[in-house]
Amino acid sequence: MTTATLTTDTTTDQAPVRRVARLFRPYRWSIVVLLAVSVAQGAAGVASPFLVRDIVDQALPQRSASLVVLLAGGMIVAAAIAAVLGVVTTRLSNVIGQGVMHDLRVGVYDHLQRMSLGFFTRTRAGELQSRIANDIGGVDNVVTNTASSVVQNGVAALAVGIAALVMDWKLAAVCLIVVPLFLAFSFRLGRQQRQIARGRQKQLAGITALVEESLSVAGVLLAKTLGRQRELSDRFATESRALSATELTAAMSGKWVISSRRASLTMIPAIVYLVAGLTLAHGSAVFSIGTVVAFTTMLSRLVAPATALQGLGTAASTSMALFGRIFDVLDLPVDIQEKPDARSLPRMRGEVRVEDASFRYGEDGGWTLSDIDFVVPPGTTTALVGETGSGKTTLAYLVARLYDPQLGRITIDGVDLRELKLSAIADAVGLVSQETYLFHESVLENLRFAAPEATDAQVIAAARAARIHELIVGLPEGYDTVVGARGYRFSGGERQRLAIARMLLRNPPILILDEAASALDNETERAVQAAIDELARDRTTIAIAHRLSTVRNADQILVLDHGRIVERGSHDELVARHGRYAQLHGTLS
């Protein structure tokens, strides 16, 4: 069995750029449009310095009103066009960014849905929430804002560069002096920021997991009754302090480099005036005054894009680290896979066979189940009994293919579970566990989760058969009452009957029933028993039995001990044997 795990430490350093690029492939035409609009925006942006040059060199000396109106009007129009195109590019880049984010979120969620039960028993719930909320959320910010920023500012900077060369290549060449200064330290900064980003996401995941665990109903109950709230608050404070420290480091990281880069940019106009002034002082008027003014105006336009672009390195490094964490999830191996040529079972008899099956949870642990071999003929009931920890639940999970046995096989109507479609197994095998999970939705929706196409009448019929209808109609809002973790709280016996109603709606030919171990009062007990009898009728049933009535009526009883079947037979046979079952018998309620 592969043991896919997702801990805070399995994170890959960096995502391959090509894989990230592939995410954008479905949006390539939108990206082309975005580029085109940005080029137009960049061109509109650099039109004004040329107009400024002509105003200074021609319109002002000539005192020509019409020329000034024309050129100044041109500046206004160019600015307006650039502003409108800016909004268009922002919208386009957000559409692209959100599309990619949606694909990623759905991809991660779908992949997690395919993971086996074992994966979820090994993973903290908050860790998964964090991957979806914090990591994808973090990338979201970067991708959407950065994508537009790269394109807009990149194009703007390029446009300024080209315009500078066109206007006066000699002055443009002088400005190149500052480039090496500008690029200094870029690479070292990237690596540092990636590390910070990874650290931050790990800490965020830790905090989310702690909140998820400690502020759940069960967590709050535990902390309150054990008086441990102070400790939990302290733990939270410690995690939060660590996160604040990381955020501070992140905020300050590379600030010196960034400041000196910005300073180098603002020095450029001084260099331009210096060179122009010195050449004029020596009598050779190589540049017109208009050119010098326009040039410095234009270069001042470089400050905003250049500042934005230098933040880009940080953003790119951060997002690569986050993409790495997201790809970790997408790359988790799915341990319970459906074969490409998996079959369905059109007409089911409902025979279950477990053939020499052995199973262990971890590769290095001991065997939880060894050499399990039995047949449940269609329509009969087999009861599993055994001390706590003997492997009853595990065996039941194997029959529902929540785990695969490492040795041996399990068949339904002679077909190995591993040859069947997962949907076919879900249709064939229904599991009623001790824990009935209810979503935060109405009773009706909760029941219908088992069979979405069921009509209201069918749902009510199932609830009646499960002896829970009367109780539901007595609730404040009847079938529309909201239940679940934060809604109306059903008692244990009521929840079991809801689970039974769900299973009646689903109507699987094979039923796995984990009887509640806790004792119920007589009346509830009778109601639950009646509901179970209704459910088990004409179905192949494997019951993890805690009640004497269940084992008495079972066609076959299997006694498990440390993962092995140590006795088998009917109630009377086993009692007569005076063995393990006879000892256990007294513990059944």
Ligand SMILES: Nc1ncnc2c1ncn2[C@@H]1O[C@H](COP(=O)(O)OP(=O)(O)OP(=O)(O)O)[C@@H](O)[C@H]1O
């Ligand atoms: N996810 C898991 N990872 C590792 N070990 C597990 C896991 N689930 C169960 N076990 C171990 O496997 C053994 C069998 O557990 P199982 O739940 O099948 O017993 P059980 O007979 O159903 O017990 P009970 O009657 O108390 O529910 C136990 O020792 C248990 O600790």
